[in-house]
Amino acid sequence: MxxxxxxxxxxxxxxxxxxxxxxxxxxxxxxxxxxxxxxxxxxxxxxxxxxxxxxxxxxxxxxxxxxxxxxxxxxxxxxxxxxxxxxxxxxxxxxxxxxxxxxxxxxxxxxxxxxxxxxxxxxxxxxxxxxxxRDDVAISNPDDRRGVAGTTLVHMIAGAAAAEGKSLDEVEAIAQGVADNVRSMGVSLAPCTVPASGKPGFTLEENEMEIGTGIHGEQGVERRELMQADAVTEELVQHVLDDMHLNDGSEVALMINGQGATPLMELYIVARKAIQLLKDRGIHVKKTFVGEYMTSLEMTGCSVTILNLDEERKRLLLSGRE
Amino acid sequence: MxxxxxxxxxxxxxxxxxxxxxxxxxxxxxxxxxxxxxxxxxxxxxxxxxxxxxxxxxxxxxxxxxxxxxxxxxxxxxxxxxxxxxxxxxxxxxxxxxxxxxxxxxxxxxxxxxxxxxxxxxxxxxxxxxxxxRDDVAISNPDDRRGVAGTTLVHMIAGAAAAEGKSLDEVEAIAQGVADNVRSMGVSLAPCTVPASGKPGFTLEENEMEIGTGIHGEQGVERRELMQADAVTEELVQHVLDDMHLNDGSEVALMINGQGATPLMELYIVARKAIQLLKDRGIHVKKTFVGEYMTSLEMTGCSVTILNLDEERKRLLLSGRE
Known part of the structure; x- marks a missing residue:
């Protein structure tokens, strides 16, 4: 270690x-x-x-x-x-x-x-x-879903609402609205090591990746041969969209989150493809976040988060802090 | 890869x-x-x-x-x-x-x-x-020194000066002042892999670190047994200070820069010690940056940058963008 x-x-x-x-x-x-x-x-x-x-x-x-x-x-x-x-x-x-x-x-x-x-x-x-x-769509049962990168969008939007002086009930409703409308899915290329254990939490071969890993390296949906960035992105975006009800004309925020050790360069390559895929479906990306928002020590990989925006969430997100 | x-x-x-x-x-x-x-x-x-x-x-x-x-x-x-x-x-x-x-x-x-x-x-x-x-003090001859993380402080301070409407000569003088007063030194725990080569740029054993590595993995000053964070920080800070003329009462900016794969958690542990060391010497840290500012793909390690502030640099840095 x-x-x-x-x-x-x-x-x-x-x-x-x-x-x-x-x-x-x-x-x-x-x-x-x-x-x-x-x-x-x-x-x-x-x-x-x-x-x-x-x-x-x-x-x-x-x-x-x-x-x-x-x-x-x-x-x-x-x-x-x-x-x-x-x-x-x-x-x-x-x-x-x-x-x-x-x-x-x-x-x-x-x-x-x-x-x-x-x-x-x-x-x-x-x-x-x-x-x-509970934004991690890697878990099929919605009640069991883990909270992952989408949590940081709750911080931003509920934070902006509270800063405006809204009441506790109002801020809670807005935060719940974000929680209900945000979905994420991750992929890992290499594990992280929890200091107290001193050993990597899982192992992946040189040509393997794990789709759907949690932010503590919990098991994902599937172990696969490493694919090119565009194919990985397509897989993640599709998983997320399958769980959302977006239409042609829907407005969203997109987050490409690094898990700790993935260069920003690679995250932007993923962002490029994710934006293309959403655009192809007529979905309007009003705000894109690319970087490390919710990491897992030095895990390698990324997650894709999509938040369905209504007018209030959009206004709060675009006016708020990041 | x-x-x-x-x-x-x-x-x-x-x-x-x-x-x-x-x-x-x-x-x-x-x-x-x-x-x-x-x-x-x-x-x-x-x-x-x-x-x-x-x-x-x-x-x-x-x-x-x-x-x-x-x-x-x-x-x-x-x-x-x-x-x-x-x-x-x-x-x-x-x-x-x-x-x-x-x-x-x-x-x-x-x-x-x-x-x-x-x-x-x-x-x-x-x-x-x-x-x-030329802020990298790992190289002893000042003319041969590499530009590393300190470069981003030039972006910030010269950027603020230009935004204020200063002339080209004025902005140049301010940028040159930052360049003359900024020093950095890095340490690597693990290398990065340039995509075109597909292989790590250097190798380090499980218990080794390299002090003074450049941002492309260039050779450092010394290969050492891995030390605890406080000892590493002391080494880096001392190297940097040895090349500066700071006094009791000097004002500085401090940057703890991650090289790509080092968790923010560890960078804050380094920051904590660096701030203590400067405080012990009577040096006032007016602004601290902790994060990834100038990375080296997925290299593991960090660098310490110290900038000696005069009134103008301080004002521009504290009022400017990051």
Whole structure:
């Protein structure tokens, strides 16, 4: 395992220290936790947004804390859910009385721990709502779908809505609207190594790729011979579109997300083909994101995310922060 | 070689297509070239900034084209200088009569081809100035130093100066001031593979790292046993500081640049230590950049860049685009 770390046990706390040291005007950490909050939190009168989960997906989620985005992010150990008490600390630090929305990726540990924290906060008279993200169409049963890169579009759009001063119910409805209309699918070319294990999470031969892998290297839909970028893109886009109800004239946002070790050059080659494919179907791409939004340590590969835009989502996304 | 590409010969042209397709409101390509220019170029009355070089360093340089940054970027094949005629096309596309500044990394091919293009442009009555960046202190002779991540700070600061309406001579002087005051040093943990060769550029054993590697995987200063992040950071920061004249109270910008495959998590661990080391010496870090600014395909490792700030550079950097 070759990593620029000091020790497995300090990784997350040192990352949090680094984030705050690098951006002290924008971020602060809550003492004795791995919770990062906006430097100016709580923001009076504004609904507060919190996300989090296991670390190893940076910039998600701590990199989304800031004006017009999240108010706090809770970082668990690598690929491990944060504890309820850390989530509760985050809730207490950012609530200004306008309520708190938790944006949770659909993993059992995250769902359970965020839910427990919400209950604890309600007991302290803080109003908390939750939106669970299940955008990964690699899993066929919608209820079981994992939250992946599409989660970051919820950060952006719900973040813009909260910044406009919308109420907790309104922000929740908008976030739920994004969650209901976003779909993703990924491909991996090479695995990542969780520091605590020291070994790659799976193995792929030199000519193999895995379609539909999760952001922790969970098993995908199919192992295949490595294909050219255009064919891979077609496969991912088709899987995503098959699960959406888009028409000629539909408006969407597109995200080509790098999983950690894939050069931006390759992501733009994928973006080029994805945009062509959508255009061929009469779908209008109003905004394209290409880069690393939700990574899996140094996994190689990418995911394609498509969000169906209504007028409100479009307005919030185009006016908001990235 | 596992890459999301269609064919070695189309990589750069398809990346350029992808960039323009993804950001059509901001970028356009000059037909039959790999030159990307601001969608609204030429900007009347503004000094135009151009950079470029071999591809494979994304987001450098095409990712820096935009308001307050570059007016054009010229992308050669992977790790290969662009031809003079492509640079000339860029110059002609962005000059509004206020003159053009070329920001060139110090590699013989780049220097020669940008210089030739400047001569051709002067023959067409376009005023062209050049600044050559040599920030890599891994090379001891300052004249021979390679241009690396510090180049992107020239884009930002000279870009902000040009956006303010400064003259070509003024923008050139500011860019030269950045070039004279910026130093970088990198470390590699794993090599990258140039698509045309299909094989890694060098090899490192599982417990080895190479200190002082260039952004094309050129040989470094020393091959060493892999150390912990703090020790690596200390080594890089010390190398850089040894070549600068900073005092207690000096103000600097710090960049922790990922070379392509290093997780952001690890870059923040490095940032944390670098900031501590500078603070211990009484040096004030006014701005910290952590992320991928000048990559080397999927090379693993990072570089540390420090820029000595005077009042003008500080003002332009803090007010400018990133």
């Amino acid at each position: 070759k990593k620029l770390i000091n020790g497995v046990d300090q990784i997350v706390s040192e990352m949090v220290e680094g984030l705050v040291a690098a951006h002290p005007d924008k971020l602060r950490a809550i003492e004795n936790t791995n919770v990062i909050v906006r430097a100016d939190a709580p923001v009076q009168g504004k609904v507060a947004l919190i996300s989090g989960g296991g670390s190893g997906h940076e910039p998600a989620h701590a990199g989304y804390v800031g004006e017009g985005l999240l108010d706090a992010a809770v970082s668990g150990e690598v690929f491990t859910s944060p504890t309820p008490d850390q989530v509760l600390e985050a809730i207490k630090a950012v609530d200004s009385g306008a309520g708190v929305l938790l944006i949770v990726k659909n993993y059992s540990g995250d769902v359970m721990n965020f839910d427990m924290a919400a209950d604890l906060a309600e007991a302290e008279d803080i109003t908390v709502k939750q939106v669970v993200i | 596992k890459k999301l590409i269609n064919g070695v010969d189309q990589i750069v042209s398809e990346m350029v297509e992808g960039l323009v397709a993804a950001h059509p409101d901001k970028l356009r390509a000059i037909e039959n070239t790999n030159v990307i220019v601001r969608a609204d170029a030429p900007v009347q009355g503004k000094v135009a900034l151009i950079s470029g070089g071999g591809s494979g360093h994304e987001p450098a340089h095409a990712g820096y084209v935009g308001e307050g940054l570059l007016d054009a970027a010229v992308s050669g094949e992977v790790f290969t200088s662009p031809t003079p005629d492509q640079v000339l096309e860029a110059i002609k596309a962005v000059d509004s009569g206020a003159g053009v500044l070329l920001i060139v990394k110090n590699y013989s091919g780049d220097v020669m081809n940008f210089d030739m293009a400047a001569d051709l442009a002067e023959a067409e009555d376009i005023t062209v100035k050049q600044v050559v960046i």
